[in-house]
Amino acid sequence: MTQDNNDKTKGSRRNFLKGLSIAAAAGSASLVTGCLPDVSEASSETLKLKWQEFFKKNYRLMTAAEKEETVARLERLAKLQNDREVRIDTTPPREKVLFGYAFNVTRCEGFMECVTACIKENNLDRKANTQYIRVFEMEPGQLDPSTGDGKYYHEVPVENKFYMATQCFHCENAPCTKACPTKATWREPDGIVVVDYDWCIGCRYCQAACPYYGRRFNWGKPDIPEDEINPRQHYLGNRVRPKGKMEKCTFCIQRSREGRLPACVEACPTGARVFGNLLDPDSEIRFVLKNKKVFRMREELGTDPKFWYFID
Ligand code: SF4
Numbered sequence: 510m511t512q513d514n515n516d517k518t519k520g521s522r523r524n525f526l527k528g529l530s531i532a533a534a535a536g537s538a539s540l541v542t543g544c545l546p547d548v549s550e551a552s553s554e555t556l557k558l559k560w561q562e563f564f565k566k567n568y569r570l571m572t573a574a575e576k577e578e579t580v581a582r583l584e585r586l587a588k589l590q591n592d593r594e595v596r597i598d599t600t601p602p603r604e605k606v607l608f609g610y611a612f613n614v615t616r617c618e619g620f621m622e623c624v625t626a627c628i629k630e631n632n633l634d635r636k637a638n639t640q641y642i643r644v645f646e647m648e649p650g651q652l653d654p655s656t657g658d659g660k661y662y663h664e665v666p667v668e669n670k671f672y673m674a675t676q677c678f679h680c681e682n683a684p685c686t687k688a689c690p691t692k693a694t695w696r697e698p699d700g701i702v703v704v705d706y707d708w709c710i711g712c713r714y715c716q717a718a719c720p721y722y723g724r725r726f727n728w729g730k731p732d733i734p735e736d737e738i739n740p741r742q743h744y745l746g747n748r749v750r751p752k753g754k755m756e757k758c759t760f761c762i763q764r765s766r767e768g769r770l771p772a773c774v775e776a777c778p779t780g781a782r783v784f785g786n787l788l789d790p791d792s793e794i795r796f797v798l799k800n801k802k803v804f805r806m807r808e809e810l811g812t813d814p815k816f817w818y819f820i821d
């Protein structure tokens with residue numbers, strides 16, 4: 510298909526969706542959610558599962574039983590189509606948990622171990638070199654990463670430079686979620702901003718609305734070596750995304766909701782990354798917020814990010 514044809518296809522799907530009421534879009538069980546199943550090479554079981562997928566609800570409207578049916582279907586499809594054993598869970602948010610993240614500007618030395626760990630943990634597209642985290646090399650006095658060097662390629666740390674990383678900041682007042690016409694992206698009660706990939710139509714309005722460059726769009730089918738696929742997945746997290754969807758950091762929802770640290774926090778060799786429950790007065794993140802000099806990116810926007818930078 511040519512680029513023009515591609516654009517027309519996307520355009521007509523957008524126009525179709527524009528014609529529907531947004532409220533109805535979120536509330537209807539019958540709104541289609543993906544590409545029509547391709548009948549040419551599918552087995553009858555694959556085809557049946559694909560049709561069931563095609564008519565499934567928005568994740569937020571599913572009952573617990575429907576969520577279980579959905580992930581069972583996705584696991585079975587992974588087996589039938591790619592001979593891949595995966596476990597996709599739907600672990601919900603826990604009561605009295607609100608996740609927050611803090612980044613120690615004085616400690617980061619720019620090694621990018623976090624970036625590598627994130628790529629592996631979250632099944633990111635290797636061919637397109639998709640990265641949810643960006644690390645910037647900064648000059649003294651700079652505090653806006655957009656003015657730093659995000660493409661450095663040399664030994665680190667460099668004397669008289671410092672390093673700042675960005676990713677999705679999981680804003681409480683997130684402009685990205687408000688921009689989505691299909692309600693495919695929202696903020697969960699534990700503060701994690703998520704995307705239902707099967708409801709995302711790839712319009713990229715959310716990406717345009719994010720003031721922090723927090724979202725990534727996948728233009729092609731994710732390319733991941735078979736033996737490197739992380740089989741422990743979450744429906745709203747690191748499951749292998751279909752082509753043409755919006756993705757982003759989810760605070761490693763498949764780990765954090767099970768009480769584990771995000772992969773980037775675990776991988777950081779200098780301990781520059783702190784993650785935890787903001788509602789727990791004894792957590793390390795609360796200690797940082799209370800005792801360190803903290804600041805947030807572009808605070809004046811009122812987005813209320815749950816991601817702080819701090820200085821020792
Ligand atoms: S950083 Fe961007 S993508 Fe993440 S919640 Fe905020 S506005 Fe949305």
Ligand code: SF4
Pocket residue numbers: 688689690691692693694704708709710711712713714715716754755
């Ligand atoms: S690209 Fe973003 S705004 Fe568009 S449907 Fe997907 S999640 Fe929603």
